[in-house]
Amino acid sequence: MNNWFKRNGIHFAIAAIFLVICFIYLTPAFQGKTLGQNDVTRAQSTQKEINDYKAKDTTILWTNQIYGGMPTYQIWAPYKANLASHVVDAVNRTFPAPVGTVLIFLLGTYFLFIVLKVNPWLAAAGAVAFTFSSYNIILLLAGHANQAFAIAFFGPILAGIILTLRGKHLLGFSVTALFLAMEIRANHVQMTYYLMLALLIMLGIELYHAIKNKTLNAFIKSAGYIVAALILAVAVNASMLWSTADYGNESIRGKSNLTRQATEPANGLPRDYAYDWSQGVAECLTFLVPNAYGGNSQGSIDPESHVIKTLAATGADPNQVVGISARYLPLYWGNKQFTEGPFYFGAVICLLFVWGLMIVKNRIKWWLLGAVVLTMLLSFGKNWPYVSDLFFNYFPLYNKFRAVESILAVAGFCFPILAVLAVNEAIVNEDKESLFKKLKIALYITGGLALIIAVVPSVLLSFNVSEQTAGVISQIAQQFKIDGQAVTNALRADRESLAQADAVRSLIFIGIAFGLGWAFLKKKISPTILSIGILALVLVDLWAIDKRYLNTDSFTPKQDNQAPQPREVDQFIMKDKDPDFRVFDATTYLPGDGVTPFFYKSLGGYSAARLKRWQELFDNQLTKAINQDVLDMMNVKYIISADPKTQNLGMQVNQTACGHAWFVKSIKYADNADQEMQAISSFSPKDEAIVDKQYKSVIDEKALGAGVGDGKIELTSYSPDHMVYQSGSTSNQVAVFSEVYYNKGWKMYIDGVEKPYFRADYLLRAAQIPVGNHKIEFIFHPASYYTGENISLAGSILLVLALGGAAYTENKKKAPAAKPAGKKA
Template structure:
């Protein structure tokens, strides 16, 4: 055991350094503070009902808190049978957020570089470079924790695949299965998909060399182990994947139900929506110069900036001027709607990456280059649609994802790998003179670009002012009686200034890195000093830039990161003890309402996994004008609005809300979804139900003779996933329930016997109720979750056995065989 610690002492030392880096950089997290993440705060509203039931030691898989009702799979679900759930919980209990995620980045990527046979200090430099790439840090600040968590496993997954391809099959299989299972558990399918695209390029290159070197059988055997690892990782996450697949088809990423009067695509997301955040082709210069395109969406707050001086010339209050500049005149000038910050891969890393393209002999170089080129082209989206459209139209699942720029997370992963391999090649190569010549070429390329931007930025960058920003400037100049042309010129000057400043900064780091390379290749320093120098340089480079986005001010006390204070109207509505009414807040966007659900069940909500039918209902019945009939059928009891003149909030009680359930007088059949949508544009939801003709066989029209004047149906017990009603009538009736229809797990019981139900009014549940008094139950018990959990348990057991077997086998290989005892004379 002592020998094992001695052999691995350097790794423990580096892990300790990583922890120290996290402690210093993320000190507020260790003091009990949390990141004041806007997306996280709004997402907490979606979990209101879930958390209320968790407090009662009850798990619910359906919530009515947002969008009228939806499964909780993409909000929160326990997945207790999944081994990785317990690993995630252990990480969260051990380290405060986001320390656990940052450590996973560092240790996972370090493990990859060790597998690539890089010396530990150089491996640490590569781990720091990938971890602190600005996109990863910005994700943490923005609250996209699942996405960052998924990206953190890129390194160890690649390490497992490399081990497998090298012939260490059991170890590689186990490592790949474990970390791919963790990747899938992060539940960010988009990042996993992008990684798989890149890995397919790698396997294609390996196949080519296997055929070329006549080692195809060996390659096929390794691929078999990789495929088995993928299957095991999928089995471990069966409940997550099955539930997501079932639900995904019904969400805005699924097939459109409408064929007429809709801009929705037949399947997947609308292209404009998917391409909304597309990387500008020229914007890739931010890999090298972070503020070349202005940085984030905030404007200048420097009192000496040109734009603030132009605004100040109007005589306006200095505080007002600063606020106007910061909020309405962004330094960012690319064509994304807005951005929190650039994709910065590091000036040092860019220099070494270009060097690596010229000197690295390992064929992994071609995979890294291919992955970078592919991901860059796909990230351009609408700005270079030729390849993006091909993928969007023909590649499975690709059109389910939005914000295509996020695929650059893969490029951000590839850059430091090739950069570190370049330094490693310099260490092991004997031809130092040739290496130095190529280092000079890399220096001329990267240093030349930064020098041009520093001296003559307009040669490469336009610093254009968009039409939208020009319109804002016009409004500001009129309001302040300021010189609009001076403001525009000042804004362009500020954008140019920050680009020049960062270009000079990047040039300095490139020059220092070049100096380190020169010193090593001229035998002035040894490999350890070179590696430590690269580590220090990379850490300082990223530390300075990342502090622009994640700093002490990003953290807030935990208590201030909770639900917002209820308004006066909220306090009034919260006095209503009805367990299942809804509120429609006109002052909030229904598709992005992260406020109202904090207090009661909202017609709107905040989630990217909302149901397609709900989305279509909003687009067609509420976007241009509010259809009162739709509010009635959804049991919207209160409507909040603002006075157009004073903006004072008011509240109206909706006297015509239909309630929890009701018997209708008649049924009107529709041939398809288009007719359904047209029919509910103007109808009496209390009297008639609009039903698709596909459900005719569920309704016995001979038994249904219209409403019984004395018939009634009422909600007697409420739980989001188990609702009980009591009915009484002298004839068979058709009841409509103000609950969202979803046929992947809901079942209806009448007096304990399962009976069919159907969809009515485009979005709601309905059922035929027999004559007499009956107990009606709706129970949510999805097989995708419960059967999936059993499969997850079996997969988790197999994964533990595989890891144990791999550890035993590896230990046995390293244990020296005992020497035979000497024979007695």
């Protein structure tokens, strides 16, 4: 045991350094503070009903808090049979957010570099470079915790695959399966998909070399273990993946129900929506110079900035000037709607990456280059759509994802790998003179770009003022009675100054890194000093940039990071103790309403995985004009509006709301979704039900009595996934329920016997109810979750056994052989 600690002492020391780095950078998290994240706040509103039931030790898989109702799979679900869930819980209990995620970034990537056989200090440098790449830190700031968590497992997944390809089949299989299971459990399919794209390139290159070197059998065997690891990881996550697959077909990423006047494509996301956040082609200069495109979308607030001086010269209130500049005159000048910050990989890393392209002999170089080129081309989206459109139109599942710039997370992973391999090559390669010549070429390329931006930035950058910003400048010019062109020139000057300052900064780091390389290649410093120097330089470089975004001010005391305070109208509505009514807030954009669900069930909400039918209903019935009939059928009991003159909020009770359930007098059949949507544009939801003709077989119209529409049906017990009604009628009736139709798990029981139900009014549930008094129950019990949990349990057990077997095998290999007994000399 002592020998084991001695052999691995350096790894423990580096792990301790990682913990110290986390403690210093994220000190407020250890003090009980939390990140005041926009998306986290909106997520809390989405989870309101879920958390209310969790507080009662009850798990729900359906929530009515948003969009009239939807499964909780993409919001929160326990997945208790999944081993990965318990690992995640252990991390969250041990470390405050986001410390656990940062540590996984560091340790997982460090493990990758150790597998790549670089020295521990250099491995630590690579781990720091990837972890503190600005995009990863900005994700934590923005509250995209799942996305960051998924990216954190890129390193150990690649490590497992490399081990497998080297012939360490059981160990590689176990490591790959474990971290793939964790990756999938992070539940950010987009990041996992992008990683898989990159890994396919790698395996393609490995296949080519296997054929070339006549080692195809060995490759096929290794590939079999990798596929087996993938299957096991999928099995571990069976309940989550199955549920997500079921729901994905019904969500806005699924097939469109409408064929005429559809606002969504036939399948996947709308192209413009998917390409909303596309990376500018020249914007990739931010890999090297972080503020080449102005940084984040916040405006100029430096009192010494040109814009502030120009506006202040009018004698305006300084506070007003700063406020206007910060809000309306952004320093960022790219064409994204807004951005929290750039993709900055580090000036040092960029220098070493270019060097690596010239000196690294390992074929992994070609995979890294291929992955970088592909991800950059795909990130351009609408700005250079030729490659993106091919993938969007023809590559499976690619059109399910938006914000295509996020694929650069893969490029941000590849850059430090090749950079570290370049330094490692310099350490082991004896031809120092040739290495130095190529280092100078890398200096000329990266340093030259930085120098151009520092001296004559207009050669590479335009600092364009968008039409929207130009319009704002025109209004500001009128308000302050100054020349608008002066404000425009001042804004451009600020943007140019920022780019120049960061270019000089990058030049300094490139120069120091070059100096370290020169000192080593000239045998003036040892490999250890070189590695530690690279580690320190990378940490200082990225730390300073990251602090522009995630810093002490980003954290707030927990009590300050709670739900928003209810408005006067909210306080009035919250007095209503009805367990299941909805509120329509006409003052907000329904698909992005992250506030109203804090207080009560909303017709809107905040989720990128809302139901396709809800989105189609919204687009066709609640955008150009508000369809009162739709509000009625959705049981919208209260409507919030604002006075057009004073903007004061008001509230009215919707007297025509249909209630929880009601009997209709007639049924009108529609041939398809288009007719159904047209029919609900003007109808009487209390009197008639619009039903797709596919459900005719479920309805026995001959059994409907003369008193159709008479009788009574009311909600007697409410739980989001178990609704109980009591009916009473003198004839068979058709009831419509103001609950969202979703046939992947909802079952209806009448007096304990399962009965069929159908969809009505485009979005709601309906059923034929027999004469007399009956107990009607809707219970959400999806097989995808419950059967999936059994599969997850079996997969988790197999994974634990595989890990145990791998650990035993590796330990046995390393155990020293027993010395043969013999006589003393």
